[in-house]
Amino acid sequence: MNTLLFRYVPGNSFLHRLDPRVKITGMMIVSISIFMSSSLRQLASVALIFFLLLLVSSISPKIIFDAVRPMLLFLAVILILQFFLMDGEPVFYIMGHDATYEGLRHGVLLTLRFLFLLMFASLLTATTTPSLVTVGMERMLRPLPLRKLGISSFDLATMVFLSLHFVPFLYGSFSHLRDAQISRGLDMRRNPFGAVYSLSVPMVRIAITSAEEVAVAMESRCYQGGHRSSLHAPVLQKKDLAALLAFSILVLALV
Amino acid sequence: MIDIRKLRYNYPDGTLALDSVDLHIGRGEFLVIAGRNGSGKSSLVRHMNALLLPSEGFVSVNGLCTSQKKHHPDIRRAVGMVFQEPDSQFIGMTVEEDIAFGPENLGLPSSRIRELVDMSMTTLGISGLRYLSPRSLSGGQKQKVATAGVLAMEPECVIFDEVTSMLDPLSRQEVLGAIRRIHAGGTTVIHVTHRLEEAVDADRLVIMDSGRIVADDLPRNVFMEHDLEGYGIEMPVMVTLSKMLARAGFSGRRLALTKEELLEDICQLR
Numbered sequence: 001m002n003t004l005l006f007r008y009v010p011g012n013s014f015l016h017r018l019d020p021r022v023k024i025t026g027m028m029i030v031s032i033s034i035f036m037s038s039s040l041r042q043l044a045s046v047a048l049i050f051f052l053l054l055l056v057s058s059i060s061p062k063i064i065f066d067a068v069r070p071m072l073l074f075l076a077v078i079l080i081l082q083f084f085l086m087d088g089e090p091v092f093y094i095m096g097h098d099a100t101y102e103g104l105r106h107g108v109l110l111t112l113r114f115l116f117l118l119m120f121a122s123l124l125t126a127t128t129t130p131s132l133v134t135v136g137m138e139r140m141l142r143p144l145p146l147r148k149l150g151i152s153s154f155d156l157a158t159m160v161f162l163s164l165h166f167v168p169f170l171y172g173s174f175s176h177l178r179d180a181q182i183s184r185g186l187d188m189r190r191n192p193f194g195a196v197y198s199l200s201v202p203m204v205r206i207a208i209t210s211a212e213e214v215a216v217a218m219e220s221r222c223y224q225g226g227h228r229s230s231l232h233a234p235v236l237q238k239k240d241l242a243a244l245l246a247f248s249i250l251v252l253a254l255v
Numbered sequence: 256m257i258d259i260r261k262l263r264y265n266y267p268d269g270t271l272a273l274d275s276v277d278l279h280i281g282r283g284e285f286l287v288i289a290g291r292n293g294s295g296k297s298s299l300v301r302h303m304n305a306l307l308l309p310s311e312g313f314v315s316v317n318g319l320c321t322s323q324k325k326h327h328p329d330i331r332r333a334v335g336m337v338f339q340e341p342d343s344q345f346i347g348m349t350v351e352e353d354i355a356f357g358p359e360n361l362g363l364p365s366s367r368i369r370e371l372v373d374m375s376m377t378t379l380g381i382s383g384l385r386y387l388s389p390r391s392l393s394g395g396q397k398q399k400v401a402t403a404g405v406l407a408m409e410p411e412c413v414i415f416d417e418v419t420s421m422l423d424p425l426s427r428q429e430v431l432g433a434i435r436r437i438h439a440g441g442t443t444v445i446h447v448t449h450r451l452e453e454a455v456d457a458d459r460l461v462i463m464d465s466g467r468i469v470a471d472d473l474p475r476n477v478f479m480e481h482d483l484e485g486y487g488i489e490m491p492v493m494v495t496l497s498k499m500l501a502r503a504g505f506s507g508r509r510l511a512l513t514k515e516e517l518l519e520d521i522c523q524l525r
Contacts, residue, residue: 008348010386131352165348210343217344220304220336221357222328231355233365
């Protein structure tokens with residue numbers, strides 16, 4: 001199983017020690033900046049910020065690459081679709097479709113936006129334990145009047161935590177399933193549509209069964225919904241606020 | 256501590272899983288429940304943790320009836336459960352966080368949660384695994400992490416539901432050693448298994464077949480008085496050897512349960 005996907009990498013870097021609320025807020029700021037970026041120059045600035053943070057975090061680039069790798073095919077599909085489906089100045093033709101210069105430009109921008117989002121998200125999860133992410137989110141959501149909607153900040157935070165929990169688990173299950181199907185004669189190249197069916201139906205079943213099993217395990221360990229405490233009790237310090245301020249200025253200045 | 260009377264349980268499809276089960280488990284006991292697959296062992300122990308509720312009859316833990324939902328948090332705190340498949344019970348992405356999940360649900364302060372996590376990791380000898388992903392561990396280590404997650408809730412009783420069935424012999428011995436240490440610390444232990452070797456040092460052995468309890472006695476008495484192969488479970492090798500020696504006329508002073516006892520008997524025959 002590929003346990004490297006969105007995994008936490010133990011460490012004691014400045015980024016590891018930052019309050020999770022600061023890191024989540026920083027992630028939100030950088031996400032908005034990425035989506036507002038409309039030129040390659042702006043995305044180059046995003047890349048510069050990312051590599052600066054990577055340097056500070058002492059995280060190996062391989063960890064980030066491992067987290068992004070499963071999405072590369074999806075990103076390639078986005079790029080190709082944009083290349084061929086956007087009107088503009090034709091570059092070449094394939095099977096009656098024009099590949100346009102505008103399509104290429106939009107495709108590259110869109111793909112890079114997704115890529116950077118994934119890279120920042122994997123940097124967040126690599127330097128913050130899921131439990132700390134949950135605590136950070138819960139503390140940030142607590143002042144909101146969620147009770148009026150019939151949910152609590154604890155429930156929302158637990159949902160996020162479980163989503164993070166399931167990403168590597170489902171990816172690992174998919175790898176096992178794919179190996180099992182290939183060993184029983186599945187040829188993904190010759191019959192891609194058959195392969196989608198052979199993999200997706202059991203995957204849905206695995207996901208539902210696993211969700212049920214985790215629910216039973218949570219119940220047996222006294223999960224009742226509503227209020228929970230946490231192993232971590234982060235305290236917002238001056239250095240955390242200073243780091244957030246410095247990061248915000250850097251993003252605003254460069255992007 | 257746990258009182259079960261006239262328990263009957265039907266699966267949602269109507270299949271009868273448990274039929275007229277009566278069982279009382281005292282504080283500090285080491286009880287082994289054995290039986291073939293589908294005999295009702297897991298269904299029975301899931302009633303003790305209020306994961307299943309009786310179709311008929313009564314289950315109580317420390318006097319609290321499992322049929323009343325308001326008692327479930329107290330029941331689940333008193334009776335912890337470790338499942339057969341550890342991967343399906345991990346919640347945390349690091350060992351430390353997974354162990355902390357139960358105490359977090361109890362609303363304990365952060366400092367107390369850390370104490371409990373450290374205590375249970377030390378008891379299980381897994382302090383070195385603190386920041387690793389539980390899924391990256393070996394089978395034996397995974398079961399120890401799952402057990403530590405239950406111990407951190409300071410339960411009075413821990414149920415081990417076939418925790419050794421998927422382990423290699425070395426890991427199995429390690430997990431069994433951990434179970435014995437937990438019992439020696441005063442915790443009530445209910446160990447569900449189909450390997451009777453694991454029952455020889457238990458206080459009581461309960462045999463289940465077709466949803467009913469067919470034997471409930473000291474392990475030695477159960478081995479002597481019941482045809483366990485008829486219930487689809489194998490006798491421990493030492494017991495089988497001891498019985499074969501007795502049939503061949505080399506009768507020891509009692510039925511040997513362990514290799515030490517068998518060796519002692521053979522030495523006395525010389």
